[in-house]
Amino acid sequence: MRRISFISGVFLALISAARLYANVNNSLMDVSPNGQRLLVANADNASVTLIDLAAGKAVKEIAVGDKPEAVSWINGGPLAIVTLYAERAVCIVDVGEGKVVARISTKAEPYGVVTNPAGTRAWVTHEYPGIVSEIDLTIRKVIREIPAGSYLRGIALAPDEKRVYVSEFHTGVLNAVDLASGKVVDSWKGHSTDNLARHVLLHPRRPKAYLTHIRSMVKVNDGRGSIFPHLSFCDLNPGEGKRRVSFGMDTFNGVYVTTNPWEADISPDGKRLYVIYAGTNDMNVCNVIDDDYKEITRAFSPVQLGRNPRAVRVSPDGQTVYVLNALDFAVSVYKASTMSKVATIKTCEPPKTPEWVQGKILFNAALPPMTSPRWVACFSCHPDGGHDGRVWQQPEGLRKATAFFGMAHTHPLHYSADRDEVQDFEFTIRSALMRGDGLIRGNIKAKVGYHKAELEEKTSNRSKDLDALAIYCNSFEPLLSPHVEAPGKLSEAAVRGKEFFFRKDVACATCHSGPYYTDSTLTKPYKLHDVGTGEGDASEKMGSLYDTPTLVALYRSAPYLHRGQAKTLHEVLTKFNPNDKHGKTSHLKEAEIDDLVQFMLSLPYEALPEKTPNTVEFRVAPRK
Numbered sequence: 301m302r303r304i305s306f307i308s309g310v311f312l313a314l315i316s317a318a319r320l321y322a323n324v325n326n327s328l329m330d331v332s333p334n335g336q337r338l339l340v341a342n343a344d345n346a347s348v349t350l351i352d353l354a355a356g357k358a359v360k361e362i363a364v365g366d367k368p369e370a371v372s373w374i375n376g377g378p379l380a381i382v383t384l385y386a387e388r389a390v391c392i393v394d395v396g397e398g399k400v401v402a403r404i405s406t407k408a409e410p411y412g413v414v415t416n417p418a419g420t421r422a423w424v425t426h427e428y429p430g431i432v433s434e435i436d437l438t439i440r441k442v443i444r445e446i447p448a449g450s451y452l453r454g455i456a457l458a459p460d461e462k463r464v465y466v467s468e469f470h471t472g473v474l475n476a477v478d479l480a481s482g483k484v485v486d487s488w489k490g491h492s493t494d495n496l497a498r499h500v501l502l503h504p505r506r507p508k509a510y511l512t513h514i515r516s517m518v519k520v521n522d523g524r525g526s527i528f529p530h531l532s533f534c535d536l537n538p539g540e541g542k543r544r545v546s547f548g549m550d551t552f553n554g555v556y557v558t559t560n561p562w563e564a565d566i567s568p569d570g571k572r573l574y575v576i577y578a579g580t581n582d583m584n585v586c587n588v589i590d591d592d593y594k595e596i597t598r599a600f601s602p603v604q605l606g607r608n609p610r611a612v613r614v615s616p617d618g619q620t621v622y623v624l625n626a627l628d629f630a631v632s633v634y635k636a637s638t639m640s641k642v643a644t645i646k647t648c649e650p651p652k653t654p655e656w657v658q659g660k661i662l663f664n665a666a667l668p669p670m671t672s673p674r675w676v677a678c679f680s681c682h683p684d685g686g687h688d689g690r691v692w693q694q695p696e697g698l699r700k701a702t703a704f705f706g707m708a709h710t711h712p713l714h715y716s717a718d719r720d721e722v723q724d725f726e727f728t729i730r731s732a733l734m735r736g737d738g739l740i741r742g743n744i745k746a747k748v749g750y751h752k753a754e755l756e757e758k759t760s761n762r763s764k765d766l767d768a769l770a771i772y773c774n775s776f777e778p779l780l781s782p783h784v785e786a787p788g789k790l791s792e793a794a795v796r797g798k799e800f801f802f803r804k805d806v807a808c809a810t811c812h813s814g815p816y817y818t819d820s821t822l823t824k825p826y827k828l829h830d831v832g833t834g835e836g837d838a839s840e841k842m843g844s845l846y847d848t849p850t851l852v853a854l855y856r857s858a859p860y861l862h863r864g865q866a867k868t869l870h871e872v873l874t875k876f877n878p879n880d881k882h883g884k885t886s887h888l889k890e891a892e893i894d895d896l897v898q899f900m901l902s903l904p905y906e907a908l909p910e911k912t913p914n915t916v917e918f919r920v921a922p923r924k
């Protein structure tokens with residue numbers, strides 16, 4: 301009798317161990333431990349959808365708040381926790397009642413979330429300022445904030461619950477946070493080109509972490525060599541030896557290229573790994589090899605998915621695989637033994653407007669007509685309208701990839717103002733970088749040298765798809781700076797900095813004027829300025845006159861200046877302004893420069909106008 305109960309005890313422990321690993325990494329989806337319910341975050345719809353897996357249909361859609369980026373069941377449900385990236389909060393949803401039952405304020409930009417199986421704790425990654433928040437779910441409060449890297453996105457809880465592993469989005473670095481001491485105790489660095497690592501997955505038994513990411517080869521401007529899909533394997537055992545290896549997944553299937561790996565999941569027995577690609581809309585199904593060398597082999601040919609897969613989850617029994625095709629607004633259900641699709645379950649209605657959705661589809665796609673060789677999507681360098689933290693060798697010179705915040709109001713485009721409408725990115729689609737056929741039928745002006753042909757060619761109203769791409773790109777508005785507590789609330793240092801910024805003898809506001817802190821206007825001739833930042837740059841082909849960039853959301857766009865030469869805002873005003881050509885800063889004391897920096901980090905510190913005299917037509921009109 302005793303023996304039997306002992307055995308069943310072990311058995312139960314094994315089952316719960318299997319459950320434990322099924323959902324301890326960040327994802328837009330989470331399957332309940334009993335395999336009956338799937339919760340899906342609809343990032344663009346401010347909602348989550350509850351799916352009854354036995355019935356194969358969505359039961360209810362629950363409003364949660366702006367930009368839910370991850371969900372996790374709490375102790376199997378009916379409560380679940382959801383990060384609200386744009387609201388500096390997480391919320392707790394009761395799926396039975398179909399509503400939010402608690403809202404917990406957090407630091408800015410909460411992205412990933414995991415919970416412990418007992419349902420007493422949650423850990424959340426914050427992109428900026430790069431911390432992990434620990435939440436006590438019984439009292440529903442943040443009890444600790446742990447600095448753990450920069451631009452943190454991915455998070456996974458170790459089986460013994462002693463550590464969380466977090467990934468840095470822009471570097472692919474994996475950090476281990478010891479939960480007893482609240483400190484980063486180990487780190488796995490990859491290659492300097494590693495980028496867009498927004499997910500971490502742990503093997504259920506072996507000390508191994510998997511990271512999906514890309515590599516950005518910034519010196520190469522070619523659709524066949526600029527961006528590569530990667531899967532990194534980190535050996536979590538402390539000690540010597542090769543602790544991290546990375547495989548280029550573009551050659552995993554012979555000549556069949558995959559792009560923008562976004563998430564992975566592993567079967568509870570640890571034998572099968574599923575990796576989804578958000579750019580080419582497909583999935584690799586791999587056998588996991590326990591050899592610390594080859595790591596994976598191919599179990600199936602690539603599985604064709606729907607549009608923009610962003611989450612993959614395996615059921616607790618390992619028999620079923622769920623994929624969220626984010627731009628089909630649907631979950632596809634696959635039988636794991638054959639990888640045949642058995643169902644498609646709609647999650648929500650498409651958000652905003654059909655044009656915006658179509659623009660987002662094109663922006664994410666590494667497929668014709670955007671690109672023929674399939675390696676590169678617009679998304680690869682501008683993920684969800686953000687930037688990739690890289691300085692690229694463009695034909696016209698070294699250029700930092702820019703984010704799109706406030707872009708609808710800050711045309712012309714590019715540092716050299718050689719484009720006056722987003723539709724001009726037809727030139728990029730057809731260039732060596734993407735090698736696509738393009739969205740306009742017929743020819744456009746040939747690009748000869750560095751002549752601004754784009755300004756002569758009218759590209760808007762020539763293709764519905766290209767207009768849709770413009771509408772999508774022009775839809776990004778900045779969030780309130782994390783350096784500001786509430787709208788209008790500048791810190792004392794920032795208030796002092798603001799005075800300097802607007803003072804005549806410092807003269808920043810002569811060029812960084814208006815609500816978006818730029819004098820950019822589509823009225824010709826364009827205002828371009830030589831602020832001394834092009835000096836000594838042999839790569840520059842278009843001259844050192846630049847369009848004044850907006851200063852909103854500067855806190856998250858380092859490195860600074862057109863070729864990222866300044867690591868910090870402080871350097872912009874000191875090291876890279878030796879002759880006072882870029883505003884007058886040489887007469888300022890160190891503390892005054894610091895105040896000026898604090899002010900710039902606080903932008904935007906208040907609500908911005910939705911329309912200015914320079915706002916373009918191709919965008920989603922703001923909600924009334």
Ligand code: HEC
Binds near residue numbers: 679680681
């Ligand atoms: C290899 C990386 C890369 C890819 C791929 C890429 N871009 Fe860019 N993008 C950049 C860089 C670098 C800049 C800055 C160039 C400049 O300002 O001169 C930029 C600038 C822009 C800007 C101007 C932002 C502003 O405010 O001036 C827009 C719009 C843009 N890209 C859209 C796109 C679109 C649409 C696609 C896909 C067709 C695309 N990009 C593909 C790297 C990339």
Ligand code: HEC
Binds near residue numbers: 808830860861884
């Ligand atoms: C004569 C016009 C002009 C004045 C005056 C001016 N700026 Fe600029 N600013 C620019 C231009 C043009 C650039 C782009 C230069 C480049 O990228 O190489 C720029 C770039 C910047 C950047 C980098 C933005 C980024 O995203 O990389 C910062 C920060 C900045 N300015 C702050 C200031 C401050 C603070 C002052 C006052 C001390 C100032 N500027 C005065 C025109 C001006």
